Amino acid sequence: MSDRQHVTLEDVARTAEVSLATASRALNGTTRVRDDLRERVLSAAAELAYTPNAHAQALAGGSRRTVGVICHDISDPYFAAITRGVMRVADSHGLLVMLAGTFADPDRELACVSTLRAQRASAILLTGSAFEDRAWERRMAAELEPYRRGGGRVAVVTRHRSLKADTIAPDNRGGARALVEAMHRLGHRRFAVVTGPPQLTTVADRVAGFREGLAGLGVELSDRDVFAGSFDRDGGYDATRALLSAKHKATCVLAASDVMAVGAVSALRAAGLSVPEDVSVTGFDDVPLVRDFVPGLTTVSLPLERIGAEALELALDESGGAGRGRVRRLSGEVLVRESTAKPRRRRRG
Amino acid sequence: MSDRQHVTLEDVARTAEVSLATASRALNGTTRVRDDLRERVLSAAAELAYTPNAHAQALAGGSRRTVGVICHDISDPYFAAITRGVMRVADSHGLLVMLAGTFADPDRELACVSTLRAQRASAILLTGSAFEDRAWERRMAAELEPYRRGGGRVAVVTRHRSLKADTIAPDNRGGARALVEAMHRLGHRRFAVVTGPPQLTTVADRVAGFREGLAGLGVELSDRDVFAGSFDRDGGYDATRALLSAKHKATCVLAASDVMAVGAVSALRAAGLSVPEDVSVTGFDDVPLVRDFVPGLTTVSLPLERIGAEALELALDESGGAGRGRVRRLSGEVLVRESTAKPRRRRRG
DNA sequence: CTGTTAGCGCTTTCAA
DNA sequence: TTGAAAGCGCTAACAG
Numbered sequence: 208m209s210d211r212q213h214v215t216l217e218d219v220a221r222t223a224e225v226s227l228a229t230a231s232r233a234l235n236g237t238t239r240v241r242d243d244l245r246e247r248v249l250s251a252a253a254e255l256a257y258t259p260n261a262h263a264q265a266l267a268g269g270s271r272r273t274v275g276v277i278c279h280d281i282s283d284p285y286f287a288a289i290t291r292g293v294m295r296v297a298d299s300h301g302l303l304v305m306l307a308g309t310f311a312d313p314d315r316e317l318a319c320v321s322t323l324r325a326q327r328a329s330a331i332l333l334t335g336s337a338f339e340d341r342a343w344e345r346r347m348a349a350e351l352e353p354y355r356r357g358g359g360r361v362a363v364v365t366r367h368r369s370l371k372a373d374t375i376a377p378d379n380r381g382g383a384r385a386l387v388e389a390m391h392r393l394g395h396r397r398f399a400v401v402t403g404p405p406q407l408t409t410v411a412d413r414v415a416g417f418r419e420g421l422a423g424l425g426v427e428l429s430d431r432d433v434f435a436g437s438f439d440r441d442g443g444y445d446a447t448r449a450l451l452s453a454k455h456k457a458t459c460v461l462a463a464s465d466v467m468a469v470g471a472v473s474a475l476r477a478a479g480l481s482v483p484e485d486v487s488v489t490g491f492d493d494v495p496l497v498r499d500f501v502p503g504l505t506t507v508s509l510p511l512e513r514i515g516a517e518a519l520e521l522a523l524d525e526s527g528g529a530g531r532g533r534v535r536r537l538s539g540e541v542l543v544r545e546s547t548a549k550p551r552r553r554r555r556g
Numbered sequence: 557m558s559d560r561q562h563v564t565l566e567d568v569a570r571t572a573e574v575s576l577a578t579a580s581r582a583l584n585g586t587t588r589v590r591d592d593l594r595e596r597v598l599s600a601a602a603e604l605a606y607t608p609n610a611h612a613q614a615l616a617g618g619s620r621r622t623v624g625v626i627c628h629d630i631s632d633p634y635f636a637a638i639t640r641g642v643m644r645v646a647d648s649h650g651l652l653v654m655l656a657g658t659f660a661d662p663d664r665e666l667a668c669v670s671t672l673r674a675q676r677a678s679a680i681l682l683t684g685s686a687f688e689d690r691a692w693e694r695r696m697a698a699e700l701e702p703y704r705r706g707g708g709r710v711a712v713v714t715r716h717r718s719l720k721a722d723t724i725a726p727d728n729r730g731g732a733r734a735l736v737e738a739m740h741r742l743g744h745r746r747f748a749v750v751t752g753p754p755q756l757t758t759v760a761d762r763v764a765g766f767r768e769g770l771a772g773l774g775v776e777l778s779d780r781d782v783f784a785g786s787f788d789r790d791g792g793y794d795a796t797r798a799l800l801s802a803k804h805k806a807t808c809v810l811a812a813s814d815v816m817a818v819g820a821v822s823a824l825r826a827a828g829l830s831v832p833e834d835v836s837v838t839g840f841d842d843v844p845l846v847r848d849f850v851p852g853l854t855t856v857s858l859p860l861e862r863i864g865a866e867a868l869e870l871a872l873d874e875s876g877g878a879g880r881g882r883v884r885r886l887s888g889e890v891l892v893r894e895s896t897a898k899p900r901r902r903r904r905g
Numbered sequence: 906c907t908g909t910t911a912g913c914g915c916t917t918t919c920a921a
Numbered sequence: 922t923t924g925a926a927a928g929c930g931c932t933a934a935c936a937g
Contacts, residue, residue, distance in 0.1 A: 213706045215914055226924045231916060241922065256702040261674040262611040263914035266929045273654070273675075281630065282640040282844065282861075291631040294657045298664075303671055305622070306655040308643045315647075322652055325610040326622075353605040357562045440845065469848045476850070495631065496789065496845050499818045501825070512631075564930055575908045580932060590906065612930035615913045 214255045222251035234259070265327055273303045274519060275323030279311040279335040283439065283466060284494040285511065289334050289364065292515025300523065302329065311407070311438065313338045320350045330360040330522035334515070336407035337367040344369050362522035364514055366408045371532040375518045379409055379491075382507035382539035383416025383461075384423075386489055389505075389541050390459050391424045394549045395487065398428060399457035401446040401471050403438025403464070410438060413463050413491060438463070443470025451478050458487060458550035465490035465497045468504055472546070487547035491539075503544030510537060563604045571600035583608070614676055622652045623868060624672035628660045628684040632788065632815060633843040634860065638683050638713065641864025649872065651678065660756070660787065662687045669699045679709040679871040683864070685756035686716040693718050711871035713863055715757045720881040724867045728758055728840075731856035731888035732765025732810075733772075735838055738854075738890050739808050740773045743898045744836065747777060748806035750795040750820050752787025752813070759787060762812050762840060787812070792819025800827050807836060807899035814839035814846045814855055821853075821895070836896035840888075852893030859886060 220230035225244055233240045233248035240248075251257075264270050276293050278286040290306065297304050305328060307319035316335070323331050331354065337344070348370060351361055362373040387398070400417055403410040418428045434450045436442030443462055447470065450460070460475070462468035468490030472482050482488050482502060490497065493508035517535060527533070569579035574593050582589045582597035589597075600606075613619050625642050627635040639655065646653050654677060656668035665684070672680050680703065686693070697719060700710055711722040736747070749766055752759040767777045783799045785791030792811055796819065799809070809824075811817035817839030821831050831837050831851060839846065842857035866884060876882070 213914090214702065217914075227915080228917080228924060228926095229922085232923090235916085237916085239922070244923085256698065258670055258673045258702070260615070260676060260914050262614040262676060263929090264674075264916075265611040266609070266615055266913090266931090267915040268917080268929060272671075280640065281643065282633070282636045284631070284633065284636070284845065287631045287633070287636045290655075291629065291657070294630065294655070298657070303675065304655050306639075306643070306653050308640070308647070308653075321607055322610075322621075324607045325613075326652065327609060327611060349605065353563065353607070440848070466845070469845060473848050496633065496815070496818060499789070499822045500848075501850060562930085566930075576931080577909075577933085578907060581907085584932085586932085588906065593907085609930050612913090613932075615915090616930075616932040617913060 213260065214257045216257070216259065218255055219248060219251045219257050222255060223247040271327055271329035272301065273305050273326060273328045274330045274332065274522070275305045275307065275319075275326065275328035276332045276334060277307045277309060277316060277319045277323070279309055280439070281306065281308055284496065285464065285466065285492050286334060288494060288511035289515035289518075292512035292517075293332060293519045295512070296516045296519040309335065311335065311404075313340065313343050317343075317346055317350055320347065320354070324350070324354045324359065328359065330362065330519065332518050332522060333361070333363040333367065333372075334518065336365055336409040337363070337370070339368070339406045339408060339411060360522040362518045364518050366412065368408070373521045373532065374534045375514050375521060376534055376536045377509050377514060378536060378538040379412035380416035380419070382491070382509070382541070383413045384420035385541045386491070386507050387417050387420035387461065388424065389543055390461075390487065390489065390547060391421070391426070393487070393547060395459040396426060396550075397457045397459070398426065398432060399450050399455045399460050400428065400433045401443055401450065401460055401462045401467055402433060402435050403442055403467065404435060407438060410463050417461050432457070436467075438467065440466050440470040443467030444474045445470075447471040447474035451475075459547065460486055460488045462488065462490050465492045465494045465504060465506055468506070468546075469497060469500070482546050483548035485551070487550070489547060493542060502546045505544045505547040506542050507539040508542050509539045513537070562609065563606045565606070565608065567604055568597060568600045568606050571604060572596040620676055620678035621650065622654050622675060622677045623679045623681065623871070624654045624656065624668075624675065624677035625681045625683060626656045626658060626665060626668045626672070628658055629788070630655065630657055633845065634813065634815065634841055635683060637843060637860035638864035638867075641861035641866075642681060642868045644861070645865045645868040658684065660684065660753075662689065662692050666692075666695055666699060669696070669703070673699070673703045673708065677708065679711065679868065681867050681871060682710070682712040682716065682721075683867065685714055685758040686712070686719070688717070688755045688757060688760060709871040711867045713867050715761065717757070722870045722881065723883045724863050724870060725883055725885045726858050726863060727885060727887040728761035729765035729768070731840070731858070731890070732762045733769035734890045735840070735856050736766050736769035736810065737773065738892055739810075739836065739838065739896060740770070740775070742836070742896060744808040745775060745899075746806045747775065747781060747808050747810055748799050748804045749777065749782045750792055750799065750809055750811045750816055751782060751784050752791055752816065753784060756787060759812050766810050781806070785816075787816065789815050789819040792816030793823045794819075796820040796823035800824075808896065809835055809837045811837065811839050814841045814843045814853060817853055817855070817895075818846060818849070831895050832897035834900070836899070838896060842891060851895045854893045854896040855891050856888040857891050858888045862886070
């Protein structure tokens, strides 16, 4: 009650003229409390604008009311959509989301786990790609292991090799394969890929899918057909400029994400080319706002919000082999829209 | 060390054969500790994969390592950009962001503050609009007041009447005024507004700005020129459909946000109209991805990331009248792009 | 510089 | 049912 001080349960108990234990029980509904006492406690709490100290609660062995979400960049609509899904589920469980952004920095990712561990988050969700890096994986595993031992739950989105965590696995590879098959059907034979850093498993899987699908159709995708930039809009723009300077003759540019595709289209336009008349462009993800682009972006649609929601549900679900690498696969759907068309100079298969 | 248990500072101290206090000091660097002892503590901590229990730390009067951000919907690029700015600053202060989404529900907003209060967040940032509702304001103030008394810091983005909190105030009104003036200069005389719920202060301010600016130019904006929907893409779409069914003869549609503008453009297109040939459309915010839309959206550019960053900085800054309603104004800039053109049937002023 | 000790605010036995 | 009391893990006096 004094200045710059919190109202504590003790204040409430005193005001209500009951013991601490009774006040606690009345507030939490753990045990039956005589009605009149409960009333007194409740009104005292309201009167004093009491809010329990979550730290004290957590420390006393009570609740773990938070979950941690680690993403690369919340302003990327891919992560924003996933996080939204997480938040919906968190909300329905009365959990608060602690959000950490790593800006795709492996070390920061590790540091975030450590912080979330310190916060005793009830679950940690790794929503960004893993990094294809043995040493990193080892360190991450070392960080996660004691967290789990302490009762923490972990779920990851996309493949995290050797982390044996519960996983929500969007079918990047299969989606990529299906996409190139559709483009091949449309008549395309010369492709280029505009992509992010290959160490990201998401990127690696998608590119592998492109390559596989094309190989199955007798089209080879060499390293000279792959242009990498940062995994964002500007990366798409830059990689496409590189492609243009290399005078690549692709009739179809495969971007590793919708956001990169947006950059790609802009770069193409800036160079005086039109989409899809001169070049076809595809994306990946089907993120919300991009759906309204004109021309509509051909892409692989992923249920982003659901991915986030299921990641948290999976982490929270204690049943069946919990924590021991359960994998839930989610497939994508190829959406052919107006950013792709038959290539100008068509050749028969 | 036993199963399903956390490694505590005591374990570390025991392993390092020092006292609890020494272990604490070695880890936190609060006081000088003999080098060899510190070494022992550090290596014991590393060996045991020790992570301090943030709850215990907070409870013991140590750190407050988190800040709370309350937004309406993280998948809205407006909030995503602001939150990104917040996270950047949080990161540089070693703070973790606790993110709460209210989906523009006033009650949930209140509940979020309460939760964040319980978590003893060092600051709470209200990034969504306030609701123009006396009762709500009172309740919000009642929730915030004890939080502040306990040393909590509060900052809000956009006007929150009677909350007398530190405020980052983007100049919605002035920006809106400047925007309509630019459109008037282009030759437009008949306007319609596609907007969100008028209870949101952001919406109210922008519409007021439109109205004011137009009035100054001798153009009246009546209630029949204003079409409201939800404050998102679909709201923009729906409101525009309503506008269309009402056979409104606007030559320029003023959307209350970029995201709504995207919906508006789509609705117009679906009705067979082209932008800007048949109708001009403007947005507000200049959110990232929309910058790549074609036609480029005429809008008022707001420094969203900076708004988020400054909100947290302001909250954290204890100097000068801290907490007592300091206001930092940020102005927007009118960006005329290709979604607006001279109206078909031009008339002289 | 190091160790001992008293809390921080709450939950939860254990008795009454 | 209710109350007293023992921690949860850590920090910060306070002595040594």
